[in-house]
Amino acid sequence: MRRRVRHLKIWVGGSILLLLVVCGVSAPFLAPYDPQEQRLEDRLQPPGLSARSARLHLLGTDNLGRDILSRILYGSRISLLVGAATVILAGVTGCLLGAIAGYFGDLTDEIINKTTEIFLAFPFLLLAIALMAFLGQGLLNLILALMLSRWVQYCRVVRGEVLSLREREFVLAVRALGGRDFYVLLKHIFPNTVASVTVVATFSMAIVIISEASLSFLGLGVPAHIPTWGSMLSEGRAYMYRAPWLTIVPGLAIFITVFGINLLGDGLRDVLDPKLRGQQ
């Protein structure tokens, strides 16, 4: 039963993530309308056929008559792009610094460790809010702010793994045979940390997507003209009672995506890294 559930988690979570990728990549082909196209005669139309223009809006329209489905599809691109870019950049930075700290130890470890402690002293979303407040809106700034808030997690995990791996016989043997530090790290130690890093990356992606939505909701994400799920939610709040679909639909999109990625992370953790079971 446990094994079946584990695989089910990976399948369901993976399918949701795949759906997000498909939606994001093929948004220009899947979206029925231009996400920026404003048709004031169709404003605040509930999901279905517009009574005024006889145009079909499967998820309704917003206060400017823009099609919600098209905006959701285009919004998935931002979630995906920010999520993937942050995970990659934070992953590379964190893994590199974690590996260096764990492998070389001493002063290098002390400096990197203190730096992670400084970053960990900030609640991560607060650090992202602070960075965005001072850096200003923008896609690159958003990715940078989230990357600076998330690299520490990778660094900690990889450092811990490397600390234990560097004392193992196979590593000592390679070093005794004259293997250079960089070679040992890259060829022999790092591949053994991939399982843990994959699990951290998956959960991190979910956190980054929620954080991106939170920042956009607060008006600190990408510029207002780019549709994102968080900014759609924020704009929809003003019409919450008249047009509840404006808040329900983007919220559901965020929830389903994050739920799917967390499910995938849970399944992967059970399969790849049983030590971490029960934690997130």
Place this chain on the structure above:
Amino acid sequence: MLKRRAIGAIPVLLGISFLVFLLMHLAPGDPVSLLLGDNASQEDIERTRREWGLDRPLLVQYFDFLARAAQGDFGNSLKFGEPVTKLVKERLPATVELALASLIVAIVISLPIGVYSAIKHDSMLDHAGTAVALIGVSLPNFWLGIMLIYFFGGQWNLLPVAGRIEYGLQVRSITGLYLVDSLLTGNMPAFWSALQHLLMPAITLGTGLAAIVTRITRSSVLEVMRQDYITTARAKGLSERAVVWKHTLRNSMITIITILGLQLGALLNGSVITETVFSYPGIGDLLIQAIALRDYKLAQGLIFFFAIMYFAVNLFVDVLYRLVDPRIKL
């Protein structure tokens, strides 16, 4: 032990202060020009730069910032015209009250689900509990807040949707926590109003935490249930209820309490969003206002305050944990 931890904290505190100080200088362009807007004259900009001390070398500015911060002086808010410390003092009790209420919500939800999931390990109930926890972790709290406002505030008109207490009601301040103060002064209308205002924000903020604590409770109880002394308790013929509630849960509590303590700091994260959604007058809401108003001094002071508070809570829990459980060494 405490001394070593305190000394170890000094470089981290210096690092935090430097990072917060740098934030102001990260802003593209001149923060003064940004604050004063496009219509400000060059003279005004120069004068404000001098007033803020921004014309001095960066390192001098940092040490000045550090010296003032050490004395609890974060400067004056540019928009409110009052010391940042005073604004924090006014708003802090609201955030503390919200954090504590969220903690209670989280405990009420997570303990029963976590314990029963562990007892019925690998059953349908366990999987359902795990699924609920996963849903809780995946729910964006600002969306949950909006949905609560929509249903409980709008559709069913059961709860107030904004603020901390009904307009016109006064609470004599003793602790600053409205629920406690209104009870101490016997002001029941204020108590009910404060409770109603607190309910939705506390559920919004507490749900994410509940999901995390459910997982920790489950794994912690499971671990304790595998210990020899639990087998002994069962072998002695104790009832299952006594084994679970007296022996297992009590021994799992150290881990659970630690996680709850550490999450108290993390609640600050969520409080920024939750307070914004419910226009709840805490320091999270103040931070977003400061950012929206481009009040960099206030924003910088608040971020520094948040970081120090978060760091202090984590350090305190860390030390407490090791005092409670002497098997763990610092």
